Amino acid sequence: MKLAPSILSADFADLAAEVERVAAEADLLHVDVMDGHFVPNLTIGPPVVKSLRKRTDLFLDCHLMVDNPGVLLDDFAEAGADGITIHVELGDPTPLLARIRALDMRAGLVLSPPTPFEAVAPYLDRIDLLLVMSVNPGWGGQEFIPEVLTKVAAARRIVDERGLPVEIEIDGGINVETAPAATRAGVDILVAGSAIFHAENPLAAARRIREAGWPRSS
Numbered sequence: 001m002k003l004a005p006s007i008l009s010a011d012f013a014d015l016a017a018e019v020e021r022v023a024a025e026a027d028l029l030h031v032d033v034m035d036g037h038f039v040p041n042l043t044i045g046p047p048v049v050k051s052l053r054k055r056t057d058l059f060l061d062c063h064l065m066v067d068n069p070g071v072l073l074d075d076f077a078e079a080g081a082d083g084i085t086i087h088v089e090l091g092d093p094t095p096l097l098a099r100i101r102a103l104d105m106r107a108g109l110v111l112s113p114p115t116p117f118e119a120v121a122p123y124l125d126r127i128d129l130l131l132v133m134s135v136n137p138g139w140g141g142q143e144f145i146p147e148v149l150t151k152v153a154a155a156r157r158i159v160d161e162r163g164l165p166v167e168i169e170i171d172g173g174i175n176v177e178t179a180p181a182a183t184r185a186g187v188d189i190l191v192a193g194s195a196i197f198h199a200e201n202p203l204a205a206a207r208r209i210r211e212a213g214w215p216r217s218s
């Protein structure tokens with residue numbers, strides 16, 4: 001039951017203050033790294049993670065939307081990243097996952113909406129985090145794709161059956177309306193960007209998403 005605000009929708013010129021604003025409701029901080037190739041958009045990398053590290057103790061959950069994550073892993077570790085998530089669409093992730101763990105970071109695997117669950121199934125015993133994208137990667141503020149919840153449910157079933165220490169995270173279009181279906185399907189970590197940082201009161205928005213996802217009565 002964790003909430004990960006995505007700084008993609010925060011004010012990059014005022015990042016430390018933006019993080020501080022939501023820290024009380026954040027379990028992790030989701031950092032979207034885009035290289036202009038894997039996705040057309042271009043964002044931030046290890047230098048910004050290094051700066052963030054000095055300003056927050058939150059778990060820095062780095063989602064790499066890049067063609068060549070291997071060349072960045074050492075730099076992210078040195079910058080103070082806690083977790084690195086790589087896209088399964090790039091091919092066999094085994095060596096990169098091993099490298100991430102060797103650098104003392106948590107290893108995550110992510111699949112885009114068109115990618116079937118079967119693509120990640122062989123690697124579930126080699127990861128700490130499975131990230132299911134519920135929008136096509138590249139931008140914040142897109143509409144939630146509910147069909148991906150079948151993949152969340154499949155992952156939940158296998159993780160539970162096999163007792164695997166894998167957290168299931170969902171990313172894209174999460175807000176108070178979509179959070180309940182995601183957590184019902186078995187999500188452990190909700191990522192939310194625009195629904196938090198574009199709200200008038202980001203901290204209150206984060207609290208509402210958490211309460212929508214995990215109602216107190218249940």
Ligand code: DX5
Nearest residue numbers: 006137138140141173193194
């Ligand atoms: C999109 C990113 C997401 C993005 C989500 O490629 O991976 O993390 O920040 O933004 P929202 O919550 O606005 O859909």
Ligand code: ZN
Nearest residue numbers: 030032063171
């Ligand atoms: Zn992301």
